[in-house]
Amino acid sequence: MEERQHIAIIEHFEDMPDPRQQGKVLYPLSEIILTSLCAIICGAESYVEIEEFGNAKIDFLKQFCPFQHGIPSHDTFGIVFSSIDAKLFSKKFIAWAQALQKSIPGFVAIDGNTVRRSMDGDIPPIQIVSAWAGQQHLVIGQTKTEEKSNEITVIPELLSMLSLQGAIVTLDAMGCQKKILTDIRAKKADYVIAVKENQKNLYEEINLFFQAVASQTLPVSLPSCKTIDKGHDRIEVRTYMVTDKIDFLTHANKWPDIQSIGCVSASREINGVTSEHTRYFISSLPEDPYLFAKAVRSHWTIENGLHWVMDVVFRDDECRIRKKNGPANFVILKHITHNILKSLNVKMNMRVRRKRVGWDDDFLASALKAEFS
Numbered sequence: 001m002e003e004r005q006h007i008a009i010i011e012h013f014e015d016m017p018d019p020r021q022q023g024k025v026l027y028p029l030s031e032i033i034l035t036s037l038c039a040i041i042c043g044a045e046s047y048v049e050i051e052e053f054g055n056a057k058i059d060f061l062k063q064f065c066p067f068q069h070g071i072p073s074h075d076t077f078g079i080v081f082s083s084i085d086a087k088l089f090s091k092k093f094i095a096w097a098q099a100l101q102k103s104i105p106g107f108v109a110i111d112g113n114t115v116r117r118s119m120d121g122d123i124p125p126i127q128i129v130s131a132w133a134g135q136q137h138l139v140i141g142q143t144k145t146e147e148k149s150n151e152i153t154v155i156p157e158l159l160s161m162l163s164l165q166g167a168i169v170t171l172d173a174m175g176c177q178k179k180i181l182t183d184i185r186a187k188k189a190d191y192v193i194a195v196k197e198n199q200k201n202l203y204e205e206i207n208l209f210f211q212a213v214a215s216q217t218l219p220v221s222l223p224s225c226k227t228i229d230k231g232h233d234r235i236e237v238r239t240y241m242v243t244d245k246i247d248f249l250t251h252a253n254k255w256p257d258i259q260s261i262g263c264v265s266a267s268r269e270i271n272g273v274t275s276e277h278t279r280y281f282i283s284s285l286p287e288d289p290y291l292f293a294k295a296v297r298s299h300w301t302i303e304n305g306l307h308w309v310m311d312v313v314f315r316d317d318e319c320r321i322r323k324k325n326g327p328a329n330f331v332i333l334k335h336i337t338h339n340i341l342k343s344l345n346v347k348m349n350m351r352v353r354r355k356r357v358g359w360d361d362d363f364l365a366s367a368l369k370a371e372f373s
Contacts, residue, residue: 007064007368009336010034012096019083027072031065032080033333041337041367042358045315047074047081060361064368078326086144086328093332094141094161097339105133105140107298108167108189110158110175112151113307115316115327126327129154130306130335131162134298137305137342139335144328151175156183164189168285170299173198176282181256190284192262192295205249206280210241210263220245225289227297236268240296244287257284262292310334313350340367 010030018029036044038061039053054061054071061067112129129151131141143158145151151174159169159180164187171180173196184191195203212218224241242262246252249261262281267274285291310316314334321330341353344367348356357364 007034009037009096009340009368010064012099013089013092016088016092017085019085020080026069027076028065029080031061031067032072032077034065035061035071036077036081036333037337037340038364038368040314040333041340041354041364043354045319046321047077050074050077057361060364063365078321078323081321081329081333082324082326084325084329086325086332089325089329089332090141090143091161093336096336097138097140098163105164105167106135107170107295108132108140108162108164109134109170109299109302110155111172111299111302111307112145112174113310113316115319115331127151128328128331129158130302131158132302132306134301134305137301138339139306142332142335144331152177152180155180159183159187162187168192168291168295168298170295172299176202178254178256181258181284185256185284192281192283192285192292192299195280195282201250202255202282203280206261206263206282209248209261210278210280213241214265223287223289225293227293234268234270236266238267238293239265240289240293241265242283242287242289242292255282258282259284260287260292262289262296264293264296306338309338309350313354314338343367 010033013033014030016029018025035054036050038057039050042053044050044053051071051074058067058071109132110129111132112127114125114127127145128142129145130139133140141158141162143154145154155171155175156179160183164184167189169184169189169191171191171193173194176193176195176199181191181193195206197203209218213220213222222241222243224239226240227238229236240262242260244260246258246261252258260283262283264279264281266277268277281292281296283292285295316331316334319327319330321327338350341350341357344353346353357367
């Protein structure tokens with residue numbers, strides 16, 4: 001019997017419940033997942049393209065699985081991924097991503113992104129909430145918001161699946177909820193959370209405090225640091241201030257383990273036009289402006305490190321997969337391929353990596369078998 005090459009990732013999905021009637025299954029789920037991953041890594045954006053890739057690369061794929069009945073039709077791919085339990089598929093993805101981690105994820109940003117063309121009739125487009133390891137630039141978890149739901153309800157679900165001990169979790173203002181902070185601390189992680197008007201009393205008290213400091217109405221000197229970014233006719237100066245003197249907060253004891261509050265004042269000049277913006281945060285971290293600045297800046301990497309890559313390189317906003325669990329499961333496949341490509345120890349951007357694996361079967365095989373460094 002021909003010995004086949006081993007791919008660890010397929011093992012993580014081998015015990016996935018197959019939604020099909022077992023007596024009628026010609027194409028094993030492992031072969032469908034393998035074909036889909038390879039096709040998406042190489043640029044496929046639909047079930048039709050996955051089928052075409054499989055037929056073109058059947059000899060390559062047979063290195064890893066038997067493919068006794070060849071490649072299924074695009075309809076079969078669509079039926080399978082629209083039927084697979086998206087939550088269970090997400091759990092399998094998280095287990096795989098965490099099994100390959102060599103260290104604590106450091107800063108973990110949690111943020112949502114809408115898959116704009118995933119609407120199906122009266123059903124609105126899905127929103128995916130992702131967990132992003134900012135230092136490693138890897139997706140370590142994701143979940144889909146349910147219809148008539150939002151990020152607030154699914155963030156605790158995502159947190160429950162993640163291993164976060166020792167990490168610093170960052171969230172936008174929607175995540176500024178006592179339950180979410182409690183869940184983060186229960187995971188033995190710290191938090192840096194943005195504060196806006198959705199927590200009106202907290203926001204107003206913090207805003208008044210930092211305004212008084214800025215105007216010197218309150219004569220105190222706060223620990224601070226500054227960063228300057230230049231490029232593309234843009235200059236942006238950010239000042240980070242933090243304090244652990246938070247006794248003035250009326251309901252500080254209601255925010256789990258809050259230790260400090262922070263302020264980021266940004267001044268941006270583009271083509272001679274200057275704009276200013278201020279953001280506020282609460283944190284379980286001690287009074288350390290440099291650590292605070294790292295946490296805030298790490299959170300911003302999810303925009304260009306993940307959301308931008310998924311929209312531009314993986315063309316999420318143009319994806320027309322819409323039926324049932326299909327959109328959520330297709331995003332999971334894309335996140336898996338993102339991590340596989342990111343794990344490659346090569347000096348290429350994501351767009352070039354994706355093209356290279358499509359051009360070179362040996363490079364694709366090495367990508368499939370690579371583990372995070």
